[in-house]
Amino acid sequence: MAQTRTEDFRLDDGRALRLTFAEPDGVTRGGLVVLHEARGITDAVRGMVTGLAAEGWLVVVPHLYAGEAGSTEVDHHEARDKVSELSGDSVLAATDIAFAWLAGYEVAADRIGVIGFELGGAVALVVAARRDIGAAVTVAGGGILEPLSDGLPALVEVAGELRCPWLGLYREEGDDISAEQVEKLREAASAANIASDVVRFPFESGASEAWQRALNWFDAHLR
Template identity: 30%
Template sequence: MHDDTPNASSPISRREFAVTTLAVGFALSTQPVAADTITTDTTGLTAGEVKIPVKDGTIPAYRAVPDKGGPFPTVLVVQEIFGVHEHIKDVCRRLAKLGYLAVAPELYARQGDVSKMELQEIISKIVPKVPDSQVMSDLDATVEWAKKSGNGDTAKLGVTGFCWGGRVVWLYAAHNPKLKAGVAWYGRLTGKATELQPKFPVDLAGELKAPVLGLYGEKDTGIPVKDVEAMRAALKKADKPGEIVVYPDAPHAFFADYRPSYRKDPAEDGWKRLKEWFKKNGVA
């Protein structure tokens, strides 16, 4: 149980966390939302906000899980750059309908509430301040929460993430030896190293502890095909199991059905591949 008083072992108090509860609806910077956005109901599920105890307090998360049976294979869902908003919650419900405990922790909780920010503000003010080490620790804490909840079979652990979270999937596959598989949707593979974000997936190919399926768009202006080819080469050189699919003509965020970037065919194919990848690698 965490109280609100900082102490030697808890230098940041819960009161100082910028986000203590999840945003409702879609993030401001993703508006207007497409009329045909996919909405998954909660029939047969237990779904909603939970609190995850972390090293320095508590962060909010969204979890969805079948309402009967269990424990269930566990999938960490790593947010887009927009935080845990409605689309990420819906992805959790989609996974729960497949028989998973799916949980998406708010990984910007200490740095700021991005739900009311424009995209450039998120990129300049929040993203550079989120340490990779903090993200890895929070994901580990989420796994521990799932295990203690009684609903999660964390021996069958997977991770999937989108955009900002796609890069995190590769990092987490290099971090957690207990992970069975990851699916990274258009996550950055290379970049300029900083003190808080010292390595990118291409630097960590030799350290992967679980196979990762990477899903990328040929027309992604932020992740050129040459970066994808560099990652493929790094995986091959390291002799690590993994697979990268590049969809012709697909832009960045082709899975985001609430945005103009959505492309139905690659999105549906990628989702099919995700299900097969998890099943094949022990997350089922």
């Protein structure tokens, strides 16, 4: 299975960011930007990266927190502080650098997708509403009615501005996200003139079902 690596990447214009990435063993199908959860680059994030690389994707994780060490994750208390410092501009700047990294491997924008869980899921929707890429997937993205930080928008405020196909995946229980919130997000996304879907699924089958639905979404839209 592909292994993750971490390096500091710098663009010619001086912008720089730490990235964690994994390359597929065979032909590259396209590029995926994985947006990490509130605790940073966790084992779960690394597992997602290597799993997607095994499916043939070139995968990169932009480190959204300034100064974050590539081999560590933050605790819950520190995570709250770091999330509060994020803004729409900062997360877009980070993903733009990840897109530039993929472009260096000749991955075109319409073959690039973003996927994130929890905090990363919320950021994925923000990116999908602000950037022209191939597709996006949100898994358990919070901040639907109330933003996760003062600098980030509530998801219902941007869902109607989607610029690429977007899939939202939410468990029926266990994420502190109510059915009413998910329905409001579905309604907001339906106002966009772009393909979207919001799915709720049982907790017991959550991980495997979310994984397969995400893969199917990218298969359908990143061609």
